[in-house]
Amino acid sequence: MAVTHTMAGEPRQEDDAPHVLVVDDDQRIRSLLERFLRKEGFRVTATADATEARRILGGLVFDAAVLDIMMPGEDGLSLLSHMKEGGETPVLMLTAMAEVEQRVRGLSLGADDYLGKPFEPQELSLRLKNLLRRRPDVARVVRFGSFRFDLKREELTSSGTLVRLTERERRLLRLLATRPGATVPRQDLVADEQLGDRAIDVQMNRLRRKLEDNPADPRYLQTVRGLGYRLVADLVDDT
Incomplete structure (x- = not known):
């Protein structure tokens, strides 16, 4: 590589x-x-x-x-x-x-x-x-619930307040937000050199605690059993 x-x-x-x-x-x-x-x-x-x-x-x-x-x-x-x-x-x-x-x-x-x-x-x-x-200056934004993730700035806010993320949490959220609504295969996440196989589940659990009302029954960061994960978005802004 x-x-x-x-x-x-x-x-x-x-x-x-x-x-x-x-x-x-x-x-x-x-x-x-x-x-x-x-x-x-x-x-x-x-x-x-x-x-x-x-x-x-x-x-x-x-x-x-x-x-x-x-x-x-x-x-x-x-x-x-x-x-x-x-x-x-x-x-x-x-x-x-x-x-x-x-x-x-x-x-x-x-x-x-x-x-x-x-x-x-x-x-x-x-x-x-x-x-x-x-090229038009496109700042793609993914919205879910009260959250807004700016892919260009890699910033997550909730009702206008910045949500602090670790570098790995930010990277994981970005990987999911680039394909909102689609299942991102686990092997694609594992292949990322900053996210190892065992670290994926740990980072996902930490991210859910910041984004979900009930991390045990996630609304946005969903597990697709046997395949991977997906981010369920309400809206994707391309402008």
């Missing part, structure tokens, strides 16, 4: 900085983009293949993505199609200069921009910033 985190000596990014997913099987290109985009003020999560990218996308919402077209296994065009089915994340495709037909196909599938290899990192950064400027 090639998911990355802040490296020593690099500036720590603000939580509200644009979060970019980079998918490329070339380790040299991934490392280059990670370092450069962080210096440009982005948060970066990077992986080497579409399979891992799909797992990550199951639990996180990104502001933009950079996908290489040619990768072993599932290619970038298939991953692009999957992403556009589930949301409107701006996607920049990386292509070899000779791959004209693939660039055309990518645009037909919903790619927002493309950049041929080799490329200048500064140009890629500028293209990403242009994509983000063109």
Whole structure:
């Protein structure tokens, strides 16, 4: 697995900085983009293949993505199609200069921009910033009962009062809130590197004590026996 985190000596990014997913099987290109985009003020999560990218996308919402077209296994065009089915994340495709037909196909599938290899990192950064400027400022909010969870800020409030959450509680709630009403498989939660198998139940019980009138008979954070968990939401605001 090639998911990355802040490296020593690099500036720590603000939580509200644009979060970019980079998918490329070339380790040299991934490392280059990670370092450069962080210096440009982005948060970066990077992986080497579409399979891992799909797992990550199951639990996180990104502001933009950079996908290489040619990768072993599932290619970038298939991953692009999957992403556009589930949301409107701006996607920049990386292509070899000779791959004209693939660039055309990518645009037909919903790619927002493309950049041929080799490329200048500064140009890629500028293209990403242009994509983000063109994107509406969507602050998705999930409401349930008196609670309001802002996915962009990762803040939970109850009747306007901030509810304090631990980092693991916040992460668990975010994973559920990205798919309100849908069952999130237990294996997806366990796969999150900050939430281990045994920790899931502990964190869920703690979160229920903060959200439920009767944690033993939860209304919002429900267990789907044998499958996983779901967040029952009253309303999802996309604006």
